[in-house]
Amino acid sequence: MKVRHSFAALLACAALPAFGQLSIEITGAGANRIPISIADFAGERIVSQALTSVVRGDLERSGWFRLVEPGGLATMEPNAGNIADLKSRGADAYVAGAVSPVGQGGDGGRFESRFRLFDVPKQASLGGQTYAHGSNQLRTTAHRISDFVYEKLTGEPGVFSTRIAYVVKSTGRFELQVADADGMNAQAALASREPIISPSWSPDGTKLAYVSFEAKKPVVYVHDLASGRRHVAANFKGSNSAPAWSPDGKRLAVVLTKDGSSQLYTLNVDGSGVTRLASSSGIDTEPQFSPDGQWIYFTSDRGGSPQIYRVSAAGGNAERVTFEGSYNVTPRLSPDGRNMAYVSRYNGRFQLTLMDIATKQSQILTDTAKDESPSFAPNGRTILYASEVNGRGVLGTVSIDGRIKQKLSVQAADVREPAWGPQLK
Incomplete structure (x- = not known):
């Protein structure tokens, strides 16, 4: 992201109401969606x-489910006649x-929400849960119900209870926002007249590292979301840029120019213990730790064109990872370490690409032309990324098979720099 703006100093640094909610548009769905009937609670x-x-919105927007009208049925103990009607x-x-x-x-009171999930063809219960919660936790509870249903029916953990971070830019104003995975309940963690880029979630989901230009230069901050x-x-x-957390949450990989060109370093979260990882005559940037903490993947032009490399987290010699094409940047590893999302240039278009790390096979996932900043969902099934549509920054999500797509946007503003938060225990 090129920064061309220079305004006054920081406006605010507390949890502020966000000036725009994300709206979500489904642009592609799975080939074999599960038909599900969700009764009115x-x-x-x-x-x-x-x-x-x-709950209905979560499951339908996921692209994995097709909603079927329950026909007025609302019982948690369906009988044979009810099952026949659902069939x-x-x-x-x-x-x-x-x-x-x-x-x-x-x-301000307390509620108890309970539910059951049924397999209609087998006429069998797949389980249920009961949650105690306050009135202000209604959406959180609904997301937990959606996660339960999703996991039981797909075999993969749901991510409806997770959060996403992103930057919204309007005239003379930047906001680092945190929202539910469905784009709702957005709150501004930081508002500034200067650019904010590269948000990165701590593994426990309590902090964001990011780069702010409020000091008239890029500086890396670590921000506690609760306080x-x-x-x-x-x-x-x-320059101080591109923070990425180690899996244990104790260190950050960063890009510094303090010794010349952009090079990779690690440091403790408090800024101490600075260690240089590698040396090159080119520009090394965009680091990310592998999920096991053994490697740091990064972008470098040391070979003449931007390509993806990796180096041991302890430092040493780097090895090249991408060989196909003349432009491959922004490596992001899936939580299980099997896949790598990155941005490649194909025929002048910058598109989100997925590589199977074991086989080195890759596929283009998007049909847009200015993709950047990929970020995996915690279950590894979906990738959040930024793109540009009609000159405006928007976010998109795409499943790792490329079939399920969504577009997320804020009215009359640019949305950039997305990061999907971790699955909280």
């Missing part, structure tokens, strides 16, 4: 409808539940 109308709508409607799965107040209920407090992790002579 029983209970107080406004509360139960809110929870039901979030006739084409449903393979059925979800029903209820929300009940605990104590006084209402605003809003932050500290400088790298502010050396020259």
Whole structure:
């Protein structure tokens, strides 16, 4: 991302209301979506409808499910006649539940949400859960229900309860926002008149490292999301950029120019223990640790054109990873370490590409032309990335087979620099 703007200093550094919510548009769905019927949850109308709508929205937007009308059915104990009706409607799965107040209920009160999931063809229960929660945790509870259903029916962990970070740019203003994975509940972690780039989640999901230009130069900060407090992790002579967390959360890989050109270093999260990883006559940038912490993948033009390399996390000689094409940048490893997402140039188009690390086989996942900043979902099934459509920055998601696509945008603003947060235990 090229920075061309120079404005006044930092505006704010607390949890502020975001000035734009992400809107999500489904642009492609899975070939074999699971037909699922989700009954209206029983209970107080406004509360139960809110929870039901979030669950339906989660599952439908995932691209893995096709919603089937329940036909007024709402029971958590369907009988043979109910099952026959669901079969006739084409449903393979059925979800029903209820929300009940605990104590006084209402605003600020406590609720209990329970649900059951059924396999319609087998006429068998696939389990259920009961969650106690406050009225302000309704969306969180709905996401947990969606995660349960998704995992039972696909065999993969759901990611509806996770969060994403991204930067929204409007005239003279940049905001680092954190939102639910569905784009809702956005909050500004940082607002500034100067650019904010390269947000990176800590492994425990409590902190973001990022680069801010508020000091009129790129400086790496580590920001605690709960308290809003932050500290400088790298502010050396020259540029400080591209922070990436080690899997244990104790160190950051960064790019510094303090000794000349852009080179790779690691340092402790508090800024101490600076160690240079490698030396090259070119530019080394965009580091990311492998999930096992053994390697750091990065972009370098040391061979004449931008390609992806890796070096031991302890330092040493680098080895080249990409050989196909003359431009491959921004390596991002899947959580299981099997795949690498990156951006390649094909016929003048910059497109999101996926490589199987074992076989070195790669495939283009997108049909856009200005992709950047890929970030894997915690289950490794989806990639979040930034692109440009009609001159405006938008986010996109695409499944690793390229079939399921979404576009995420904010009205009248650019959205860039996405990062998908971890799965919280």
